[in-house]
Amino acid sequence: MAEESWNEARLIPTSGINGSDEAERRATSALLAVMGAVKEFGRALVQPLGAPAGALLTYIEVPFEVAEKKVYPDGLLRVSRGQKTWTALVEVKTGTNDLQRDQLETYLEIARAQSYQCLITISNEIPPAPGAHPTVVDKRLLRKVELHHWSWSQVLHAAVMQKEHRGVADPDQAWILGELIRYLEHPRSGALEFDDMGSAWVGVREAVSAGTLRRSDKGLADTTAKFEALLRFTSLRLGRSLGIEVTPALSRREQNEPALRAQQLADSLVASGTLQGGIRVPGAIAPLSVEVDLRSGRVTCSVEVEAPREGRQLTRVNWLLRQLKHAPDDVRVEAASARSRGPGAVGLLSTVRAGPRPGSRDRRTFRISRTTAMGTKRGRGRGAFIDSVISAVEDFYGDVVQHLKSWSAAPPRLREAVEELPTRSALDSNALSSQDGADEVEDDADERGGEVPTSDVVVS
Numbered sequence: 295m296a297e298e299s300w301n302e303a304r305l306i307p308t309s310g311i312n313g314s315d316e317a318e319r320r321a322t323s324a325l326l327a328v329m330g331a332v333k334e335f336g337r338a339l340v341q342p343l344g345a346p347a348g349a350l351l352t353y354i355e356v357p358f359e360v361a362e363k364k365v366y367p368d369g370l371l372r373v374s375r376g377q378k379t380w381t382a383l384v385e386v387k388t389g390t391n392d393l394q395r396d397q398l399e400t401y402l403e404i405a406r407a408q409s410y411q412c413l414i415t416i417s418n419e420i421p422p423a424p425g426a427h428p429t430v431v432d433k434r435l436l437r438k439v440e441l442h443h444w445s446w447s448q449v450l451h452a453a454v455m456q457k458e459h460r461g462v463a464d465p466d467q468a469w470i471l472g473e474l475i476r477y478l479e480h481p482r483s484g485a486l487e488f489d490d491m492g493s494a495w496v497g498v499r500e501a502v503s504a505g506t507l508r509r510s511d512k513g514l515a516d517t518t519a520k521f522e523a524l525l526r527f528t529s530l531r532l533g534r535s536l537g538i539e540v541t542p543a544l545s546r547r548e549q550n551e552p553a554l555r556a557q558q559l560a561d562s563l564v565a566s567g568t569l570q571g572g573i574r575v576p577g578a579i580a581p582l583s584v585e586v587d588l589r590s591g592r593v594t595c596s597v598e599v600e601a602p603r604e605g606r607q608l609t610r611v612n613w614l615l616r617q618l619k620h621a622p623d624d625v626r627v628e629a630a631s632a633r634s635r636g637p638g639a640v641g642l643l644s645t646v647r648a649g650p651r652p653g654s655r656d657r658r659t660f661r662i663s664r665t666t667a668m669g670t671k672r673g674r675g676r677g678a679f680i681d682s683v684i685s686a687v688e689d690f691y692g693d694v695v696q697h698l699k700s701w702s703a704a705p706p707r708l709r710e711a712v713e714e715l716p717t718r719s720a721l722d723s724n725a726l727s728s729q730d731g732a733d734e735v736e737d738d739a740d741e742r743g744g745e746v747p748t749s750d751v752v753v754s
Contacts, residue, residue: 304473304476304477305470305473306320306324306473306474306476306477308477308480308482308483311482311483311484314388314389314391314484317388317389317482317483317484318368318386318387318388318391318484319354319355319368320483321386321388321446321477321478321483321484321485322354322368322369322384322386322416323354324474324477325386325416325449325474326352326353326354326369326371326384327352328470328471328473328474329350329352329371330350330351330352331467331470332456332462332467332468332470332471333349333350333467334456334460334461334462334463334467335452335453335456335457335462335471336350336352337350338452338455338456338460339444339449339452340371340373340380340382343382343411343412343414343440343442344380344411344412344440345371345373345380345382346373346374346375346376346378346380347373347375348373348374348375349373349374350371350372350373351371351372351373351374352369352370352371352372353369353370353371353372354368354369354370355367355368355369356369356370356383358404358408360400360403360404365400365401365404367383367384367385367401367404368384368385368386369383369384369385369386370382370383370384371384371414380411381405381408381410381411382405382410382411382412382413382414382442383401383404383405383410383412383413383414384413384414384415384416385397385398385401385413385414385415385416386415386416386417387415387416387417387418387419388417388418388446388483388484388485388486389418389484389486390418390486391417392417392419392428392429393415393417393419393428393429394429395429395430395431398413398415398429398431398441399431399432399435401413402431402435402436402439402441403435405439406435406438406439410439411439411440412439412440412441412442413439413440413441413442414442414443414444415427415429415441415442415443415444416443416444416445416446416449417443417445417446418445418446418447418484418485418486418488419443419445419523420445420447420448420488420523420526420527421443421445421523421526424541425549426443426552427441427442427443428443429443446478446484446485446486447487447488447527447530448530449478449485450475450478450479450485450534451530451533451534453471453474453475453478454475454534455533455534455537456471457471457472457475458537459537459538487527487674488523488524488527488680489673489674489680490520490672490673490674491517491520491521491524491672491673491679491680492513492516492517492520492672493513493516493672494512494513494514494516494517495513495517495520495672495679496672497513498511498513498514498517498563499588499670502563502567502588502589503567503588503589507563507564507567508564509560509561509564514560514563514564515556515560517563518556518559518560518563518569519556521559521569521571521586522542522555522556522559522571524680524683525542525571525572525573525584526542527684528573528683528684528687528688529541529542529573531684531688532573532575532687532688532691533575535688536575538575538576538577539576540573540574540575540576541573541574542571542572542573542574543571543572543573543574543581543582543583544572563588566587566589567587567588567589568585568586568587568588568589569585569586569588570583570584570585570586571583571584572584573687575691575695578597578691578695578696578698579597579599579695579698579699579700580597580598580599581597582595582596582597582687582690582691582695583595583596583597583598584683584686584687586668586683587668588668591667591668591670592665592666592667592668593665593666593667593668593682593683593686594663594664594665594666595663595664595686595687595690596661596662596663596664597661597662597663597690597694597695597698598659598660598661599614599659599660599661599662599698599700600658600659600700600701601613601614601629601657601658601659601660601701602701603701603703604703607657610657611629611646611657613701614627614660615646615647617697617698617699618643618662618694618697618698620693620697621643621693621694621697622643622664622693623642623643623644623647624642624643624644624664624665625642625643625662625663625664625693625694626640626641626642626643626662626663626664626665627640627641627642627643627646627660627661627662628640628660628661628662628663629657629659629660630657630658630659630660630661631657631658662694662698664686664689664690664693664694666682666685666686666689667682668682668683669681669682669683
């Protein structure tokens with residue numbers, strides 16, 4: 295038998311998983327064991343929740359007695375440092391299983407009675423923003439116990455970030471973390487990626503196309519929540535590739551009032567058939583905006599760029615063109631001018647490259663965008679809505695956003711010294727003046743303004 299067909303031994307095998315219960319127990323045990331064994335990984339997960347630095351102890355199916363009945367949370371985490379002890383209960387769901395409110399409230403009561411700090415839930419449900427929880431519980435139970443949620447996508451993101459970008463000091467521990475990543479990425483593990491827009495997606499999409507969607511429709515809230523989860527999942531995927539923390543672009547008010555953001559999305563979908571959001575990449579020139587038009591079936595990604603504040607208009611256009619030299623021709627460029635109320639001049643990049651005609655208006659900002667076809671299916675794969683949005687965002691970032699840099703003014707330069715001409719009499723006017731060489735300095739500054747030798751561009 296050829297060696298290429300041999301199955302390599304794995305630390306955490308996926309073989310033998312016979313159902314959701316088995317997948318849940320194996321995923322819980324594997325994750326908590328690796329969190330305890332790879333200290334950098336465990337610390338990266340629990341430190342943001344308030345755990346002190348120290349050895350992380352992990353347990354599964356710890357029994358507690360509630361009303362003369364035994365209950366078994368899926369796991370327990372404990373960190374001790376000096377006189378301080380931090381303890382968290384863990385509840386895990388895999389596959390399509392959702393968290394149950396009554397179960398979470400029971401565990402919150404146990405945590406409060408035991409003076410534990412928090413309850414951590416793990417499932418394939420993705421909240422719309424960091425810090426939000428997908429399950430609504432009685433807020434009175436959260437007065438002394440915190441409730442946190444990790445999606446499996448978030449756990450996988452943290453594992454990849456630690457191994458591939460931040461690093462693990464011990465090579466054996468790095469291999470163990472790699473085995474966890476390999477396990478979580480396997481389809482049978484139950485740690486699924488975001489793969490479904492929900493049962494209401496098709497009905498809402500068809501109602502938008504027909505113009506019959508109303509604010510009172512039952513599926514509207516679920517669809518907008520799924521869109522927010524999709525933006526969160528897309529941010530995690532992009533961040534995993536870049537090695538940084540990429541997050542949805544939300545205002546402070548939207549972060550503090552999730553209901554406001556949900557209302558805005560619902561109103562927009564009913565009024566115009568569109569869903570809007572943004573993704574913030576640290577170090578990028580600006581947030582990447584995403585707009586989905588369900589009526590036309592298009593996905594538009596865009597970014598706003600401030601134009602240089604000095605130089606001629608042709609210089610400002612060419613400054614942008616140099617940064618977009620590798621961008622596709624179907625990228626759209628729109629220029630907004632000072633004191634202009636209407637829409638700005640717009641053209642495809644292929645046309646702008648053919649010859650800029652800058653005009654006399656004072657260019658202040660450029661909006662760069664690209665529109666692609668939207669998938670319609672609720673799941674994943676060819677023709678799916680989820681994949682069309684993910685591809686649009688990743689392609690636009692790779693082709694456009696990652697190449698853009700903010701303009702910065704060049705430091706002023708001293709004039710070169712002008713040779714003093716000899717004087718031949720008291721009436722001679724050849725004495726050195728501050729105006730000597732002024733014309734040459736102005737011409738040289740204009741040449742350094744960034745203009746490239748192209749014909750005039752159509753952004754008038």
